[in-house]
Amino acid sequence: MSVLVDIIAGARPNFMKIAPILHAMQARRDAGGPLRWRLVHTGQHYDPRMSGEFFAQLGIPAPDVNLEVGSGTQAEQTAGIMVGYERLLMQQRSACCLVVGDVTSTMACAITAQKLHVPVAHVEAGIRSGDWTMPEEINRLATDAVTNWFFTTSEHANANLRRAGVEESRIFFVGNTMIDTLLANMERLRPPPFVETLGLQPGGYFVATLHRPANVDSAEGLARLLHAIGNGCRGLPVVFPVHPRTARTLRELPGFPANLLLVDPQPYLEFNWLVKHAKGVITDSGGITEETTVMGVPCLTLRDNTERPETVELGTNELVGTDPAKLAPALARLFDGQWKQGRVPPLWDGRTGERIVATLERLLACG
Known part of the structure; x- marks a missing residue:
């Protein structure tokens, strides 16, 4: 049969x-x-x-x-x-x-x-x-x-x-199943070539991803977010794989903070290596909040809501919101060592x- x-x-x-x-x-x-x-x-x-x-x-x-x-x-x-x-x-x-x-x-x-x-x-x-x-x-x-x-x-x-x-x-x-994939590949994660070229050190950089229309479709709004990220990370490098939707708006901007490192979308193994070794992740993605929760990496979500509340209640994720002014206080708590530890949700x-x-x-x- x-x-x-x-x-x-x-x-x-x-x-x-x-x-x-x-x-x-x-x-x-x-x-x-x-x-x-x-x-x-x-x-x-x-x-x-x-x-x-x-x-x-x-x-x-x-x-x-x-x-x-x-x-x-x-x-x-x-x-x-x-x-x-x-x-x-x-x-x-x-x-x-x-x-x-x-x-x-x-x-x-x-x-x-x-x-x-x-x-x-x-x-x-x-x-x-x-x-x-x-x-x-x-x-x-x-x-x-x-x-x-x-x-x-x-x-x-x-x-x-x-x-x-x-x-x-x-x-x-x-x-x-996202976590099945992550756990199955944890030992295979590998750094992208630019990690060595740029001298990135574990715990010495952030990862940022932005693709939600509310965050990236307006040039003015995206510029405010990027400057809040650049300033809030206190000069640490911010690896920023640029989603195609975000790239279209970026072309309209006169510039962005010098510590933002714009790179192409990364393959799975390389991206999750970056996440695993980051000081923190700043994102508007849902799936990444699940991966950071399992890896124990602080995650700041630039949204007012989430379809994955377990990553906030149990995990390392926190809803910062879409107001760029709220990012600096959240990052200050992270730099001060006050971020929650989190745990892995059931199953x-x-x-x-x-x-x-x-x-x-x-x-x-x-x-």
Whole structure:
């Protein structure tokens, strides 16, 4: 008996989340397990630095299908993904569409599958920021509205789903596949070449990432944030991998603080080496707050809300907000050694992929 599962990936955050599932599914397949996969890359992130290197570093096999959607507006990408994935399902139907995270590909494929009566499993289901100005929040809500089986990272996510009326029997608290990937690769992390060139020392620099529209789409607003970061870090180097969206606005700025070191988006192993050895991380990302929590690195999030409250309540993350004036006091506490230690949330233990595959086998192969 062989059961086909579509595994959807379209953007950089997805790749880290699917790797443990693919590895666990292959291990079970080698042992006679019933599940086989079809890896569908939507092409939502088309820059090889944002996808190709991740596949190689994380041992992800070449996609079975690439929808090659490419760039475009939210609506254009959504439409392209839905048309391409519908065509694929009509050629060969799968028994399940497994989507991860909260990118456009996640939402588009979930809706397409459900309209063709293919069950949807959502990994990282139930997380909520409550902020409808974020495209990711709309993707989460739409995806979970058509999901059959919910794989969750935290009790917060479980509670969100229960409040939305999801039956307990469809909620599976499995942990965090992002952390599976991090723990599996911790010994393989390696410094990018510029670390030696610039003489960066462990604990002697910061890492910053910015890509949220509210932070980076306005040249004036981005300039204020960058100056607050540069000044608040007290002259220490700030390694700043520049997201393509941020790069567009940076070109409009007359300049930025001298201690900001602008670099290209980094591959997985190099980026997490930088995070692991940083004095702190300043970000508006959600996923990075999970990685800093597990690595015990102070994290300052330039947002007013988070869909990952466990990183604040249990971990090393703190919501600083989007007002640049609030950054200096937070950094002062870090420099004064007053940052919280944090601890690792439940089931963030490196075995989430195995739990997901075991559950899927039960749901799909055994009824």
